[in-house]
Amino acid sequence: MDAAAPRTRIQEKNRKAILGAALNVFSEAGFRGATLDRIAAEAGLSKPNLLYYFPSKEAIHVALLTGLLDLWLDPLRTIEPAGDPADEIVGYVLRKLDMARQFPRESKLFANEIVQGAPRIMDIVEGPLKSLVDEKAALIRGWSAAGRIADIDPYHLIFSIWATTQHYADFDAQVHGILGPGDGHFTDAAQFLDHLYRRALAPG
Amino acid sequence: MDAAAPRTRIQEKNRKAILGAALNVFSEAGFRGATLDRIAAEAGLSKPNLLYYFPSKEAIHVALLTGLLDLWLDPLRTIEPAGDPADEIVGYVLRKLDMARQFPRESKLFANEIVQGAPRIMDIVEGPLKSLVDEKAALIRGWSAAGRIADIDPYHLIFSIWATTQHYADFDAQVHGILGPGDGHFTDAAQFLDHLYRRALAPG
DNA sequence: CGTCTCGTTGACCAATTGGTCAATTCTTTG
DNA sequence: CAAAGAATTGACCAATTGGTCAACGAGACG
Numbered sequence: 001m002d003a004a005a006p007r008t009r010i011q012e013k014n015r016k017a018i019l020g021a022a023l024n025v026f027s028e029a030g031f032r033g034a035t036l037d038r039i040a041a042e043a044g045l046s047k048p049n050l051l052y053y054f055p056s057k058e059a060i061h062v063a064l065l066t067g068l069l070d071l072w073l074d075p076l077r078t079i080e081p082a083g084d085p086a087d088e089i090v091g092y093v094l095r096k097l098d099m100a101r102q103f104p105r106e107s108k109l110f111a112n113e114i115v116q117g118a119p120r121i122m123d124i125v126e127g128p129l130k131s132l133v134d135e136k137a138a139l140i141r142g143w144s145a146a147g148r149i150a151d152i153d154p155y156h157l158i159f160s161i162w163a164t165t166q167h168y169a170d171f172d173a174q175v176h177g178i179l180g181p182g183d184g185h186f187t188d189a190a191q192f193l194d195h196l197y198r199r200a201l202a203p204g
Numbered sequence: 205m206d207a208a209a210p211r212t213r214i215q216e217k218n219r220k221a222i223l224g225a226a227l228n229v230f231s232e233a234g235f236r237g238a239t240l241d242r243i244a245a246e247a248g249l250s251k252p253n254l255l256y257y258f259p260s261k262e263a264i265h266v267a268l269l270t271g272l273l274d275l276w277l278d279p280l281r282t283i284e285p286a287g288d289p290a291d292e293i294v295g296y297v298l299r300k301l302d303m304a305r306q307f308p309r310e311s312k313l314f315a316n317e318i319v320q321g322a323p324r325i326m327d328i329v330e331g332p333l334k335s336l337v338d339e340k341a342a343l344i345r346g347w348s349a350a351g352r353i354a355d356i357d358p359y360h361l362i363f364s365i366w367a368t369t370q371h372y373a374d375f376d377a378q379v380h381g382i383l384g385p386g387d388g389h390f391t392d393a394a395q396f397l398d399h400l401y402r403r404a405l406a407p408g
Numbered sequence: 409c410g411t412c413t414c415g416t417t418g419a420c421c422a423a424t425t426g427g428t429c430a431a432t433t434c435t436t437t438g
Numbered sequence: 439c440a441a442a443g444a445a446t447t448g449a450c451c452a453a454t455t456g457g458t459c460a461a462c463g464a465g466a467c468g
Contacts, residue, residue, distance in 0.1 A: 007414095008414075008415095010414080010415070010465095011414090011415095014415090028320075028321070029236070029320065030234055030236060030237070030316075030319075030320065031237075032233070032234060032236040032237040033234070033235075033236040033237075033320070035454080035455065035456085036455075036456060036457085037454090037455075037456095045416085046416065046417055046418085047417090047455095047456090047457085048416075048417060048418085048457085048458080048459090049415075049416050049417070051456085051457065051458085052414095052415070052416075055457095056456080056457080057455095057456065057457090108319060111319050111375075112234075112319060114374075114375045114377050114378050115234075115312060115315050115316060115319065115374050115375065116232075116233070116234065116237070117232070117377045118377040118378065118381065122377065122381060125377070125378055125381035125382065126381045126382075129378075129381070129382065130381060130382045133382050150399070150403075152396060152399055152400075153392055153395070153396045155382065155383060155392075156389075156392055156393050156396035156397075157396065159368075159371055159372075159379065159393075160367075160368045160371075160396070160397070160400065162371070162375075163364075163367040163368045163370075163371035163375075164363075164364045164367045164368060166367075167363055167364075167366070167367035168363075170318075170319050171315075171318045171319065171366075171367075173318050173321045173322040173326065173329070174318050174322065174329055174333075175363065177322065177326060177329035177330045177333070177334060178329065178330075178333065178334045178337050178338075178359065179359060185360075188357055188359075188360055189360050189363075191357070192356060192357045192360035192361065192364070193360075193364070195354070195356055195404065196356075196364065196400065196404045199354075199403045199404050199406070200399065200400045200403050200404065202403070211444090212435090212436095212444075212445095214435090214444080214445070215444090215445090218445090239424080239425065239426085240425075240426060240427085241424090241425075241426095249446085250446070250447055250448085251425095251426090251427085251447095252427085252428080252429090252446075252447060252448085253445075253446050253447070255426085255427065255428085256444095256445070256446075257445095259427095260426080260427080261425095261426065261427090
């Protein structure tokens with residue numbers, strides 16, 4: 001049975017419920033901190049029933065990570081050679097920031113995994129992710145060489161974009177502890193990051 | 205008995221061994237993933253002996269975090285009103301990056317804690333940390349108002365500095381998965397971040 | 409209706425793990 | 439040296455937790 005192709009309506013419904021609950025629990029508590037009991041409870045299933053749909057805790061985790069990878073990398077993919085370089089990159093920054101706002105649980109899921117050394121997705125990091133980053137880095141480097149943006153290291157540029165945007169999801173406890181609760185910080189962050197990268201990219 | 209004031213030489217030695225081992229284990233596995241057995245083994249003690257020095261797993265964790273807080277916030281403290289604004293801030297960036305290089309375990313320790321919602325240090329975040337950030341934010345805002353640096357949000361500036369620098373410690377698995385192993389990335393990162401912040405801060 | 413697969417669960421298990429305790433050994437000191 | 443206190447440990451415990459299994463219930467389908 002292919003995990004991505006449920007046979008029946010019940011399977012489809014319960015798989016979705018499990019992955020939804022698992023996203024809550026894993027993103028909040030990390031892999032070790034998450035328990036099958038809690039995932040099962042949040043999904044509205046008994047623990048043995050949960051294990052009827054997924055063979056193990058780790059299988060749920062891997063299914064989550066791989067299933068969300070496309071969503072997660074989508075903003076980077078849409079950087080295109082045709083557009084204006086600075087607009088493309090700043091657009092990427094703002095899309096990524098919006099992802100952090102809309103999908104903080106997904107961001108924390110990946111953050112937890114990578115902080116722990118990415119034991120379960122290192123092959124993805126070194127494979128498809130590296131390929132995608134290499135491709136976009138080459139594109140950015142081309143822009144630099146053509147004098148259309150400043151001469152900067154594209155890899156560290158991408159790292160800094162990941163860091164600054166996901167920070168608002170992954171470390172929201174700290175952000176809210178210092179700025180106070182609420183959702184408005186994203187607007188200010190967008191303005192700041194626009195300034196930061198617009199200036200960094202300006203040629204000359 | 206004050207935890208910070210060991211009475212005997214044996215206590216001093218063993219406390220240090222425990223905190224050193226705990227730093228290894230907690231930073232690598234997170235709070236839930238760390239086990240007393242492993243900490244005790246790495247410290248060269250039996251588990252009951254370890255619990256003779258600290259009353260609980262959580263006590264070790266809190267002792268670690270609070271004990272490392274000063275080290276961790278030191279670079280921010282050294283931003284001074286007297287110096288050249290841009291030099292002060294860029295200097296802070298580079299000091300922070302150097303901290304990530306020299307103390308990656310400490311960085312991961314805090315990262316793990318904050319990603320999980322900072323349950324054990326929220327009072328520090330909302331207290332001393334917020335105070336320090338407020339103070340430095342006011343200083344930076346003053347520089348902006350005086351036209352000595354660009355007009356930017358000082359809080360998000362500080363967040364971005366934390367994010368970009370600690371990224372190289374916290375997510376080193378990803379950085380190395382994409383750039384390959386080795387220590388040389390820090391040099392490139394320093395150059396990139398110098399460019400990034402130097403430009404962002406330039407007045408006008 | 410009867411059968412057969414799918415879906416569900418209570419009871420159970422072994423391993424892990426944070427923590428306790430009484431007993432023992434080692435150090436210090438009068 | 440002898441007593442007092444500090445340090446150490448093997449044995450043990452209760453709770454948690456990932457996972458199993460046999461049995462039972464529920465739909466689908468001829």
